[in-house]
Amino acid sequence: MVVQADDPNSIPMESLESVSPREFELSFRNVSYCVKHKQDRTHSAILKNLSGSFRSGRLVGIMGPSGAGKSTLLNVLSGFKKNNVTGQLMVDGQRLSERRSRKIISYTQQEVCLWPSLTVEESLRYAAEFKLSPCINRQQKMVRVRELLHVLGLTPCADTLTSSVSGGQAKRLSIGLELLSDPKVMLLDEPTSGLDTVAAYQVLAHVKQLAERGRVIACVIHQPNSQQLLLIDDLYVLAKGRRIYSGPTGEMVTQFARFGLECPVSHNPADYALEVASLDQEDERLKRLMMEEEKDIFDYNPPRLMVEKSFDGSYQRYALSTLQQLGVLLRRTSSCTMRDSYQFKARILINIAIALITSVAFYNTGNNADRILANTAVLIINLYAIFFTSIVSAVLVYPRESACFVLESKNNWYSLRAYYLAKIVVELPTLIFSSSVFFLIVYYFTSQPFEWLRIGTFALVCLMFGWISQMLGLLLGSLLSVQNSVFVSILIMVPASLFSGFFVTLRDASVLLRPLLYVSFVRYAFEGAVHAIYGFDRPDLECPEVFCYFRQLKRFLEFVSMPDLPYGVDLLALAGWIVLLMGAVYFSLRRRIKQD
C-alpha cells in the first residue's frame, strides 16, 4: 500500500502547510533520566546517555520492547519531563531553551485527553480556534477541520461526542488536534495504537506527508508491519534505556549483522529489532552493538550551527491574545456546561432538597428567643451545605479537567492566565446561583429578619464562604485524584467545623486550640453570619415563654463569645482566605505545567 499523489486520504498539503522547506535537525546529546524510588531511596536510570538526531523531512520511528524508555524519551525531548534529566537538546546545533522548545515542539501523548461533552468536529474546531492565526477566517478553519476529519477517517463520527467514540478514533482525534497547528517538530507517542492495519497505515502515511513538507516527526511505534515500515525513513531503537540503533530503516539489518545478529530472511526487520532489543543485556553481540552505538557519547561532533533567529524568529507561543483565548475558552466551557448540565442540575437539586429539609426542621425559628440556639444551628448547617456542594462538585470534575488543561497548555493552546480567568468567570455565576437558591429558601422558611441589610450581609458571607469552598475544591482537584480529594476535603472540613466557634467557642477553647480558631475560615463565616442575623443593633427577640434568657441579644452574643462582632474583620479574613486559595490554585496549576 503506497500513498499516491491522488490518494483521497491525502490532505491537500498547500492548505495545511506553511512550514519552510529549509532543512533543520533536532538533536540531543547524552540525555539521561533517572528516577528515585521512594521506598528504598535508590535510583534507577531509565534513559542512559542517549544521543541522536532527527532530520526534517524524514519520518523517524522510535522502537523498543515495552519498558525500554520510548515514551520517556519523547517526554524528555518535548520538555514535558524536566526533573532529573541531564543532557542537551539542540536545533541545528543550537541549544534549545525550554521556552523555545515549547514553541516549536508539539507532543501527543499516549493517553488521550478529550473534552467528553464536545463532538469530534467541535473538538477540532475549538483546537483550530486556539491554534490557528486569527487572520485565518472561520470558513478556512472549517475547511482544515473537514480535511483532517477526512484524512483521519473521522468524518463518520464527526458529530459523535468524544466520550462515545472508540479508542482508535479518540487516538486519531488527539493527533488531529496537534496536526491543526504548524509545529516544526511533532512527537507522537504510539499514534497507531488502537487502530486496525489500514487505519494505522493511513495515519502513518499522513504523518509521513507532514514530515516530507519539512517537519521533524518522531513517533513511537510498536511492531510496524512491513508496509508500515516502508513509510518510516529512520529508526531509533532502544533496549532498557540504551540505544541499539539509530539510522536509516534500510540499514538496520546490515548493522545488526555486523555484530553477528543476522535477521532471518523471512523476518520482518521491525520484529527482529525487538528480538535484538529484548536479548539478555549480557549477550556479547548486544554488548558490542551498544558500545558501537554509544561511542558518539565521547567523540561527539556538534552539528552545523545556525543563527537562532533564522529558525525561530517567526514563532509566537500562542496564536491568540489572552483576551481572544479567554473568549474561546468561555465559549467552549459554556458549550460543555450546557451539554453536560447534570452536575449543575444535581448541585441545584441537592441544594433545594437540603434547604427544604432544613426549613421543615427549623421552621419559624428566626425571631424566637427560646429557639435561638436552634436558629444558630441553621446558620452553621447553611454553611456546611454550601461547603459540601461546592467542594464536591469541584473535586469530582476537576482532576480530569485539569489534566486536559495541563496538556493543552503545555502544547501552547492558551495561557494559564486565560484559562484561570475563564474558570473564574464560569464558576462564579454557578456558585452564586446554587448558593442563593439554598440560603433564600432557608432564610424565608426559618423566618429570618426580612431586612435588606441583613439579607445582603448574610448573602455576602455565604457567597464568600462558597467561593472559598470552591477554590479549595479546585486546589484539591488540581493536586490530587478524585478519591484523595474527597478524603482530604473531609479531613479539612471536620476540624475546620470544630473550630467554627459554634461547637467550641473562643472562650472555652484551650490556649493550644485558640490559634486554630483564629485561622478557621468556617469560624469567620459563622461569625459573619451571626453578625448579619443578630448584629447591627437588632431589637430584642420575641419570647413565647414566661422567661427567655437570650431575649436580649447582647447576652447571646456574649454567650457565643462574640460580644463585639467585627463584621468587617470577618469579611477581611474571608477575603484573605479567598486570595490565598486563589493564589494556591494558580500556583498549583503553574507547577503542574512546569513539572513532569
Ligand SMILES: Nc1ncnc2c1ncn2[C@@H]1O[C@H](COP(=O)(O)OP(=O)(O)OP(=O)(O)O)[C@@H](O)[C@H]1O
Ligand atoms: N517516574 C517513574 N518512576 C519509576 N519508574 C518509571 C518512571 N517513569 C518511567 N519509569 C519506568 O521506566 C521504564 C520506561 O518507561 P516508558 O513508559 O518510557 O516505557 P515504554 O518503552 O514507552 O513502554 P511501553 O511501550 O510499554 O509504553 C519503565 O520500566 C517504567 O516503569
